[in-house]
Amino acid sequence: MKDQKIALITGSNRGLGFETAKQLGEQGVTVIVTARSTEAANKAADSLKAQGINAYGVKLEVTNADDRKAVAQYIEDKFGKLDILVNNAGVGPKNREGFGNTSLDTEPEEFEYVFNTNLFSLVSLTNLLLPLIRKSDAGRIVNLSSILGSLTIHSLPDSPIAAMKTLSYDASKAALNIYTNHLAAALADTNIKVNSAHPGWVKTELGTDAAQMEIPDGAKTSVALALLGEDGPTGRFIHLGEELPW
Numbered sequence: 136m137k138d139q140k141i142a143l144i145t146g147s148n149r150g151l152g153f154e155t156a157k158q159l160g161e162q163g164v165t166v167i168v169t170a171r172s173t174e175a176a177n178k179a180a181d182s183l184k185a186q187g188i189n190a191y192g193v194k195l196e197v198t199n200a201d202d203r204k205a206v207a208q209y210i211e212d213k214f215g216k217l218d219i220l221v222n223n224a225g226v227g228p229k230n231r232e233g234f235g236n237t238s239l240d241t242e243p244e245e246f247e248y249v250f251n252t253n254l255f256s257l258v259s260l261t262n263l264l265l266p267l268i269r270k271s272d273a274g275r276i277v278n279l280s281s282i283l284g285s286l287t288i289h290s291l292p293d294s295p296i297a298a299m300k301t302l303s304y305d306a307s308k309a310a311l312n313i314y315t316n317h318l319a320a321a322l323a324d325t326n327i328k329v330n331s332a333h334p335g336w337v338k339t340e341l342g343t344d345a346a347q348m349e350i351p352d353g354a355k356t357s358v359a360l361a362l363l364g365e366d367g368p369t370g371r372f373i374h375l376g377e378e379l380p381w
C-alpha cells in the first residue's frame with residue numbers, strides 16, 4: 136500500500152477533472168473522484184472502475200467546510216497519506232455569456248462567488264490535506280489556473296487573450312498563481328512540489344464548444360504535473376511542458 140500512489144481530484148465528475156482521474160488511473164494511480172453530490176461521485180467512480188481503474192467516489196462540495204473535513208478524514212482512515220492533490224474544481228463568471236471585458240461592472244457578489252470556489256476553498260482544502268500530503272514520499276499539488284490569470288500575457292500589445300478580460304475569473308486565477316508561488320516557497324524544504332497548470336482552451340462546459348482542444352489533450356498538463364519526477368519543477372506555471380509567464 137505504501138508504494139501505491141493515491142490522488143484526489145476535485146470536481147472530477149465531468150470535464151477536465153474526470154479525464155485527469157481517468158488518465159492518472161490508467162497509469163496505476165488510485166484515484167479519489169469527488170463531486171458535489173455522493174451520487175455524482177459514485178457514478179464517476181463506477182465508470183472508472185468499469186475501465187479497470189482503482190477509483191473511489193466521495194462527496195466534496197469544495198465550498199463546504201464539513202465536506203472538506205470529511206474527505207480529509209476519509210483519506211486518513213483509508214489510506215493514511217495523499218500523494219497527489221489536483222485542485223481542479225473551478226467556476227467561470229456567474230450568469231454571463233462569454234468571457235468579454237467586465238471590468239466596468241463586476242459586483243462584489245460576483246467576486247465572492249468566483250473567489251470562494253477558485254481560491255478560498257482551494258486554500259482551505261489544501262491546508263487541511265497538507266498533513267496527509269507530507270506523509271507521501273513525493274507529494275504533488277496541481278492548481279488548475281488559466282492563461283487568463285497571466286498579467287504578463289494580458290499586458291502584451293498583441294496579446295492573444297486581449298478580448299478576454301472577465302475580471303472575477305481572471306483575478307481569481309491570478310490570485311491562485313500567487314498562492315502556487317507562495318505555497319511552493321513555504322514547502323521548498325520538503326519533497327512536495329506545487330505548480331499551476333494552464334490546460335489550454337478546452338472543449339468542456341466551461342471552455343465551450345468554441346474551444347480549440349479536446350478534453351484528453353486538455354488533461355495532459357495536470358497529469359504530467361501530478362506525476363512529476365524528483366527533478367521536476369516547483370512553483371511554476373506550466374502548459375504542456377512549457378513554462379508560461381505569470
Ligand SMILES: NC(=O)c1ccc[n+]([C@@H]2O[C@H](COP(=O)([O-])OP(=O)(O)OC[C@H]3O[C@@H](n4cnc5c(N)ncnc54)[C@H](OP(=O)(O)O)[C@@H]3O)[C@@H](O)[C@H]2O)c1
Nearest residue numbers: 146150151196197223224225279281336337339340341342
Ligand atoms: N476548459 C478550459 O478551457 C479551461 C481553461 C483554463 C482553465 N480551466 C480550469 O480547469 C478547471 C476545470 O475546468 P473544466 O473546463 O473541466 O470545467 P467544467 O467542465 O465546468 O467542470 C468543472 C468541474 O468543477 C466542479 N465544481 C465547480 N464548482 C464546484 C464546487 N464548489 N465544489 C465542487 N466541485 C465544483 C463541477 O462540478 P458540477 O458538475 O457539480 O458543476 C465540475 O465537475 C477549472 O478550474 C477551470 O477554471 C479550464
